[in-house]
Amino acid sequence: MTPSGYADGFARDSLPEESAWPDFRFEIPSVQYPERLNAAAALLDGAIEKGWGDRVAVYSAARTLTYAELNAEANRMAHVLTDDLGLVTGGRVLIHGGNSVELMIAWYGCLKAGGIAVMTMPLLREPEITTIVGKAKIRLALCVPALKEAVEKSMAAGSGLERIALLGQDAEICQLMAGKPTEFTACDTAADDIALLAFTSGTTGEPKACAHFHRSVLAMADTFGAMLDPQPGDIYAGTPPFAFTFGLGAFVVFPARAGIAVALPSKPGFEALCEAIQAFRVTHTFTAPTGYRALIGLKTAYDLTSLKGGVSAGEHLPEASWRAWKEATGIDLVDGIGATEMIHIFISAAGWNIRPGATGHAVPGYDAKVIGEDGNPVPDGEIGKLAVRGPTGCLYLSDERQKIYVKNGWNITGDLYRRDPDGYFWYVSRADDLIVASGYNIAGPEVEQALLLHDAVAECAVVGQPCEERGTIVAAHVVLKQPLLAGEEMAKELQDFVKLTIAPYKYPRAIHFTEALPKTQTGKIQRFRLRS
Known part of the structure; x- marks a missing residue:
């Protein structure tokens, strides 16, 4: 790693041993960055240097800002963080709120000031925030007034938070920003200084903090974003x-x-x-x-x-x-698979390369393969675990699960895939969503795809359900477009439809009609709740 200028070295010191890092690859020119790099400066000051200052950066009902205005606001925010809120370089900053101009300004200001941004989902409650604060050793929180209660409760519970400052046009930070200069010299960060900690959803246990460098922030734009x-x-x-x-x-x-x-x-x-x-x-x-x-x-x-x-x-x-x-x-929708550990999408296809149903090819800058239990590639057409590497990769903060995600330099995402002879990657399921019923391996998403072809089905999720006789059966949780049609007759119709669409042994032996499927704030179906 390049020497860091951060005064607070906690995050850097909490990274895995370098022998456990993924094999970062910088094989295309667009991801070959200078050793000293501040992502926020590269984005905003870079926009001004390219002559984009008068272009609109963000539209919203509350405020519309050009790039010049957004940069000025980010600079004021950086001054407030360093002059008034005591941020030292390398310090973690909790940024809590829904998508807004204020949150965008806070994120840019944090990075410009040399802070490490930790953005959190708006609906998190005190215990979840306390876990994140404790894991990342966060002292300063920026929060929108409407969501301050959970953050305040976390501080009162002894999480380690020392200061909460409120975002918003009439709030404390806005008042502090009003008297600040519109110019700010961004912190002289290294390209491999940590810019942000992104927390996983915690659906499989304690959430993991994924560290991403300043260069990684730009890399997601210069790979998938450019595609x-x-x-x-x-x-x-x-x-x-x-x-x-x-x-x-x-x-x-x-x-x-x-x-x-x-x-x-x-x-x-x-x-x-x-x-x-x-x-x-x-x-x-x-x-x-x-x-x-x-x-x-x-x-x-x-x-x-x-x-x-x-x-x-x-x-x-x-x-x-x-x-x-x-x-x-x-x-033509662009499909893509990404991961918090990888920061963004690494397999996709756009334009004429789209093949409906397939995720696509490795995004330029990334390599991907399908491997067996021995870690070697499996033949095209066979199912195996997805392994990927490129300019971004998994770096868990103080977490033994690093050894599970990264093996031999490759990021093992936990997804089952197959690759066809044309090099397209086809999603099968999450490794823990593969259903073993009566000796057959059945991928829940394949059954879901069959059910969604039926005109009556609005949404569905398929999981394994314990069964005394068979051990496990395929169970479908179905949201109908017309809920009044739910019943035994519709269940049999859907079962027969699936038998005619895919191999009959894959049909759902149990169908549960529901008004809605449980989802995360990002729209992912929480299959673990259906399994339980």
């Missing part, structure tokens, strides 16, 4: 929170790197996204497959004709959902 071929006048919008690196990339980093705009919905939800698309003439959407199914249902109520592209991630995009969106809008 989207952003053009002047493009406007991005979507539902993932900034705390989810899918959202951080799509709405903060990618637009700034390309000099285009983001439109922020006024609140979470798909109706609010449609309102933003209509109001700001959004061109590209970013959401989970669940979101695109919801947008189809809302299409007649809003003017969505400005759309010309979209990215789906967070969950596998079934071919049925891809084709339904194509039929409704004429748009």
